[in-house]
Amino acid sequence: MKARGAVSAALASAGILLAGWQAGAQVVETSSAVAASAGTTGTGTGTTGAAGTGSAGTGASGAAGSASSSGAAASSGASGSSGAAAASATYKGALVQTRFGAVQVQITVSAGKVTDVTALQLTDDDRKSVQISNRAAPLLRSEVLEAQSADVQTIGGATVTSDAYLSSLQAALDAANL
Amino acid sequence: MNTQLLPAPTAHKGPDGAGPRAGSGERAGSGRFAGQHRLRMLRTDLLTVAAWASMAAAVALWLADGGAASISSPASAVTAAGIVAGLVGMDLVLLMLLLAARIPLIDRTIGHDRALEFHRVLGKPSLYLLLAHGLLVAVGYGMAEGLDPVSESVALWVLVPDMWLAFVSMGLFIAVVVTSLVAVRRRFPYEFWYAVHLLTYVAVGTSIPHQFSVGGLFAEGTWQRWYWLAICAVTGAALLYFRVVQPLAATSRHRLTVSRVWSIAPGVVNIEMTGRQLNRLTGNGGRFFVWRFLARGLWWHSHPFSLSAEPLATGPDGAGTLRITVRNLGRGSAQLASLRPGTKVAVEGPYGLFGTAARSRDKVVLIGAGIGITPLRALLETTPFAHGDATVLLRGSTKQELYLSDELLEICRRRGVRLFHLIGPRARWDSRSWLPADAVRSGYSLAAYAPDIAEADVYICGPNRWAGNVIAEARAAGAGAEQIHHERFDW
Amino acid sequence: MPRISDAAAPRHLRTALKASTFRCMGTVISLTLPSGRAAKGTALEGHSTEGHLAEDELAATAAVVERLFRELDQTFSLYRPDSEASRLARGEITLRGASDAMRERYAEALEWRLRTEGAFTPERADGVLDLSGLIKGHAIREAGTSLLALGREDWCLNAGGDVLVSGSPVPGTGQPWQAGIVDPADRHTLLAGYPLGNGRRRRRALATSGSAERGDHIWSPAGAAPAFVQVSVAAADIVTADVLATAIIAGGLPMLDRATDGWDVDVLAVRADGTLLATPGFRGQGITAIAV
Numbered sequence A: 001m002k003a004r005g006a007v008s009a010a011l012a013s014a015g016i017l018l019a020g021w022q023a024g025a026q027v028v029e030t031s032s033a034v035a036a037s038a039g040t041t042g043t044g045t046g047t048t049g050a051a052g053t054g055s056a057g058t059g060a061s062g063a064a065g066s067a068s069s070s071g072a073a074a075s076s077g078a079s080g081s082s083g084a085a086a087a088s089a090t091y092k093g094a095l096v097q098t099r100f101g102a103v104q105v106q107i108t109v110s111a112g113k114v115t116d117v118t119a120l121q122l123t124d125d126d127r128k129s130v131q132i133s134n135r136a137a138p139l140l141r142s143e144v145l146e147a148q149s150a151d152v153q154t155i156g157g158a159t160v161t162s163d164a165y166l167s168s169l170q171a172a173l174d175a176a177n178l
Numbered sequence B: 001m002n003t004q005l006l007p008a009p010t011a012h013k014g015p016d017g018a019g020p021r022a023g024s025g026e027r028a029g030s031g032r033f034a035g036q037h038r039l040r041m042l043r044t045d046l047l048t049v050a051a052w053a054s055m056a057a058a059v060a061l062w063l064a065d066g067g068a069a070s071i072s073s074p075a076s077a078v079t080a081a082g083i084v085a086g087l088v089g090m091d092l093v094l095l096m097l098l099l100a101a102r103i104p105l106i107d108r109t110i111g112h113d114r115a116l117e118f119h120r121v122l123g124k125p126s127l128y129l130l131l132a133h134g135l136l137v138a139v140g141y142g143m144a145e146g147l148d149p150v151s152e153s154v155a156l157w158v159l160v161p162d163m164w165l166a167f168v169s170m171g172l173f174i175a176v177v178v179t180s181l182v183a184v185r186r187r188f189p190y191e192f193w194y195a196v197h198l199l200t201y202v203a204v205g206t207s208i209p210h211q212f213s214v215g216g217l218f219a220e221g222t223w224q225r226w227y228w229l230a231i232c233a234v235t236g237a238a239l240l241y242f243r244v245v246q247p248l249a250a251t252s253r254h255r256l257t258v259s260r261v262w263s264i265a266p267g268v269v270n271i272e273m274t275g276r277q278l279n280r281l282t283g284n285g286g287r288f289f290v291w292r293f294l295a296r297g298l299w300w301h302s303h304p305f306s307l308s309a310e311p312l313a314t315g316p317d318g319a320g321t322l323r324i325t326v327r328n329l330g331r332g333s334a335q336l337a338s339l340r341p342g343t344k345v346a347v348e349g350p351y352g353l354f355g356t357a358a359r360s361r362d363k364v365v366l367i368g369a370g371i372g373i374t375p376l377r378a379l380l381e382t383t384p385f386a387h388g389d390a391t392v393l394l395r396g397s398t399k400q401e402l403y404l405s406d407e408l409l410e411i412c413r414r415r416g417v418r419l420f421h422l423i424g425p426r427a428r429w430d431s432r433s434w435l436p437a438d439a440v441r442s443g444y445s446l447a448a449y450a451p452d453i454a455e456a457d458v459y460i461c462g463p464n465r466w467a468g469n470v471i472a473e474a475r476a477a478g479a480g481a482e483q484i485h486h487e488r489f490d491w
Numbered sequence C: 001m002p003r004i005s006d007a008a009a010p011r012h013l014r015t016a017l018k019a020s021t022f023r024c025m026g027t028v029i030s031l032t033l034p035s036g037r038a039a040k041g042t043a044l045e046g047h048s049t050e051g052h053l054a055e056d057e058l059a060a061t062a063a064v065v066e067r068l069f070r071e072l073d074q075t076f077s078l079y080r081p082d083s084e085a086s087r088l089a090r091g092e093i094t095l096r097g098a099s100d101a102m103r104e105r106y107a108e109a110l111e112w113r114l115r116t117e118g119a120f121t122p123e124r125a126d127g128v129l130d131l132s133g134l135i136k137g138h139a140i141r142e143a144g145t146s147l148l149a150l151g152r153e154d155w156c157l158n159a160g161g162d163v164l165v166s167g168s169p170v171p172g173t174g175q176p177w178q179a180g181i182v183d184p185a186d187r188h189t190l191l192a193g194y195p196l197g198n199g200r201r202r203r204r205a206l207a208t209s210g211s212a213e214r215g216d217h218i219w220s221p222a223g224a225a226p227a228f229v230q231v232s233v234a235a236a237d238i239v240t241a242d243v244l245a246t247a248i249i250a251g252g253l254p255m256l257d258r259a260t261d262g263w264d265v266d267v268l269a270v271r272a273d274g275t276l277l278a279t280p281g282f283r284g285q286g287i288t289a290i291a292v
Helices: A002-042 A055-078 A170-176 B036-065 B074-099 B104-108 B112-145 B148-158 B163-186 B188-214 B225-252 B331-336 B370-382 B406-417 B436-441 B464-476 C036-040 C055-074 C084-089 C102-113 C132-150 C236-264
Strands: A088-092 A097-098 A101-111 A111-124 A137-139 A154-155 B256-265 B268-275 B287-292 B303-313 B318-327 B344-351 B363-369 B389-395 B417-423 B457-460 B484-487 C018-026 C028-036 C154-158 C161-164 C175-182 C186-196 C205-210 C227-237 C266-271 C276-278
Touching: A002 B036, A097 B225, A097 B417, A154 A170, A154 C154, A154 C161, A154 C186, A154 C205, A170 C018, A170 C028, A170 C186, B036 B074, B036 B104, B036 B225, B074 B112, B074 B188, B112 B148, B112 B163, B148 B163, B148 C102, B163 B188, B188 B225, B225 B344, B303 B370, B318 B370, B363 B370, B363 B464, B370 B389, B370 B406, B370 B457, B370 C028, B406 B417, B457 B464, B464 B484, B464 C266, C018 C055, C028 C055, C055 C084, C055 C102, C055 C132, C055 C154, C084 C102, C102 C132, C102 C236, C132 C154, C132 C161, C132 C236, C161 C175, C161 C236, C175 C205, C186 C205, C186 C227, C186 C266, C205 C236, C227 C236
Parallel strands: A154 C175, B363 B389, B363 B457, B389 B417, B457 B484
Antiparallel strands: A088 A101, A097 A101, A101 A111, A137 C276, B256 B268, B256 B344, B268 B318, B287 B303, B287 B344, B303 B318, C018 C028, C028 C154, C154 C161, C161 C205, C175 C186, C205 C227, C227 C266, C266 C276
16 A cells, blocks of 8 residues: 555656656747757858857848848739839847847838837746846935956946047046056 | 453444445445546546645746747756756646645645645755755856855845845745744744744745746746636635634634533543534534633634534523533643633634545544544544444543543443443553553453454544554555555644 | 036045047947056055056057947948948848857847847848947947957956946955946936846846837837836946847836846936936845845
8 A cells, every 4th residue: 555655656756757747848949949940040140250249140140031031022013013012021139138038029020111029038038137226316416336447447437439539538547548 | 451341242233233244355446435436546646636636736837938949058957957847846836735724625635644744745855846946046156157155145135126036035934944843852832833834824925926027937928927816825825714704704613611510530621612503513522623712811722622522402492501521631731621611712723634535434432542432522522424334443541541441431331332441551662562561461452352453433532653654554454555544633 | 316526535435547539330349457566555646556457458458349339340340331231121132141259240140130029130120120229338348358368357447328347346245336327307417226236137238118218219109108227237248238228128017027027126216307217226225135
């Protein structure tokens, strides 16, 4: 009797774990498949020849890349019958990790114009960070991370024009390192 | 040696006799209780499966969410271990609560005392898992963010909603388990232990918000969230129904009132109560109820006592009397002797498996010592057996300690039961003995009194060490574990 | 806030760095690299040049970055009448006929418009497509990728106040690059500092947008007066930092909260009255320990 209970408990547990594992593997497969497809189409960009551009960039470039080919095919097919018949196609962007989880957008292009942008995926992947507040709060100037001009290596600021650069702090730093 | 031996009735079947008499090779496979026993064993297995499956399901929730694939670094592995520990830990806590909820299905399958035994066994593992959960998650998150676990904990406490509650919950869990262990060892009053246990509900309650609000596993819209909500809700509902609603319903249904209190031996009183619908309580001989006498200074004490006689429902609407027999054991019990007639009584139960529901064989052997004799009396009154198929052994150091022996003798005569009075001081030189010194000297053993014990259900009720010795000898005489029914009275 | 009075800082306290600058996209781009042995702090001056960053090595590296910026500028600058962007703006070509590079950036810009709920937009108030809000960040990103592809692990790239770094000014130490953020009220004063690097928070990029200097490249959706005169965003990648800084200037406080809720970033915002709003990461010592 004890053996029967133990064996069936073991079998049931193993079955449940296996089912969970399978379900989990599927979740991972689908998400990695999406990421992979976005990633592979994106590698052929060739503007810079540099490998491994940022995820948002590659995904979007991949979508745009496929947009050109399919869009062309559609227009060539439609040209004979009616010039007004607009080719419509949708493109998916890359999965982008945000604090809210993965975000993926879909762009619908119709007659060369973007007619719709929708969010495909908004999941709670990031298990903790969703909940953490990183909101900006009032801060006294004396409370910010201090910067001594002597020990900074670069200067950030709103875009400096070439003319303004000459008198800027960054120019002083660059001059010191020339 | 002072052993009273009734003439063994001739082996004829009574009018209510069992079916075909099984031979000496009788096993659980036949006889009138075989089906009941098989069903109970099946239920035991199903409960075992359900318990393990729930733990597997807790892990599966995480796996199904792609948990295993999320492990990509030492930090995420530590975090994952922490999450799994938390899931299984919470599952164990829920199992513990269910085991303590006095759910009839569990009670009639493994019995109240074994349920509490499992409950106690799960205490430490669940605490360790919850501790591991807290530590591993703090370390894992800390590793991912380059913080030491303490800073990470501070950050979690300060920055993440509901996390401070989780920290409070953890503190309470530690407090509950530690004080229960100490309370059991130091024999603190039952009420202290009870109050500490009430904190468990606070601990579980404060742990719940962060389970749903922190982390994506139980995020809104996931089936995991529904499952987890469901098991929490079912556990809460079971506790509420079986620990609060049922007792209130039973109390208002039976309207029990103390009608008579009389002493039957030094320090031992019979308490008779009148009430309604007592016919609904028949057949529960041996099982215990939790009593609460609603008198000044007594109402907050609850007492687990068995009925010492079958309820007598004589009037309309099941109106009648029932009786418990109480020995002056603790502070609470002592005051019971001064109970006034007319005192209202709150009742819950019946609980436990010390009754006919546990029967697996046609034959039965009842062995009781001291106040442990009283539940046997009610059981003997009703549990089915044929003439000559039952044996009763009553143990006491003096004749006066064989409480209710006159009533028992009467029942034994009527139903054709072999009855032995085993009176005298115990054999001090033999720590494994449960018999009087005289009997041990004469070379008697359990098998001498109950030769067919290997084919009988054995009910044992008495002080723990004594009962342990009886159980050991019964097992040695060939009784299987499922044939031995023992009610612990030290809860 | 001490001003920089050139060379006032003791020389030995400075990290030995080499910088190279060039003009592009209407601003100046500086590439700074640690210079060899002196960076390790052991060699005395005037010794063999063996460990030093060879001048031509820096020049070659900077040339790669410069070429990349120029190519992008040629395509995307609205200041060049012959650029693809200008022809697109004039309606001479449509997006469908545009280059892949153009459409990629356009798609990315649209994605950002969606994610910032319109606070960032690639269209000017007059309806002209203007990707310049994205192009500088994109150029920095591509340059950074190229630098890494060239095997350069420690560098700091500053394009008109937007910064992307890798590694450390003192190679091998993990010591972050210290970035100063200018005070919009006095551009010769530093308002705050921020460490950039591959450390645990992986803040490699710092972008700052202002409504003062070149306010014309930021549009407020409501047309209201901007709530912030300057917004700095530190993030893992420069495009996110740049876009969000722009979006917060345009979208005000609601966008600031959306940004900090939705992205793993630190933000320092300067209000018109000079007061500050900042995420915990911009706080001084003591409090940063609990900043997650």
